[in-house]
Amino acid sequence: MTRKERFDFIIKYFQEHNPNAETELLYSNPYELLVAVILSAQCTDKRVNMTTPELFRRFPDMPSLARADKDEVLVYIKSISYPNNKAKHLVGMAQKVMSDFGGNIPMTVAELITLPGVGRKTANVITSVVDAQPNMAVDTHVFRVAARIGLTVNAKTPLATELQLLKFIPKDLVYIAHHWLILHGRYVCVARNPKCDICGLKPACKYYQQHLKNTTIADNAL
């Protein structure tokens, strides 16, 4: 099966089984989304969602976050990965949005990545979700799942994965395909012991074809 055939199968499967895939991060406006995505680096969305409601109550918009003391921000995000870095990044990000962009979140990848704490992955998420730009954010799930299924070949970096995926995902499906791969990686194609037994992508999966097709359930359980 070629990559194109794999993706056609996968699109059809997800369109039937998860036609409304979207982020699980809690947010109600672009400001909150940007903060939540910055916080989500190397941390589960579930954990981020435990802290953001109170954080957003205390710092409800970009100006209030720009004025914040990073040590106070730290108190709210203490249970998240890399809290010191992220507290510094959040305040620095807000200050730069205020000073360099008039308080408006810039909506190009090139501008977004100039903000503290915002790299290519976060910039792709924001431009895709907020502005419907056909940008593919590659996180740990997208990277792993794409490689495992066979949507990418020899992609050693997130950027390589991004470019390979964009070659055959139709522009109008980039947004939802990103979320399909994330959610599949989170709940089925997990990093350790992927749940191939409940996975509907088996017919199109390179990993399954190569590693599990000819082994028994009992073998897999060992």
Added chain:
DNA sequence: ATCCCGAGGG
């Protein structure tokens, strides 16, 4: 011990 919607710095 490994993983979670990475980013910054050397």
Added chain:
DNA sequence: CCCTCTGGAT
């Protein structure tokens, strides 16, 4: 390219 940051869940 490498390293560091750094808490909670499995």
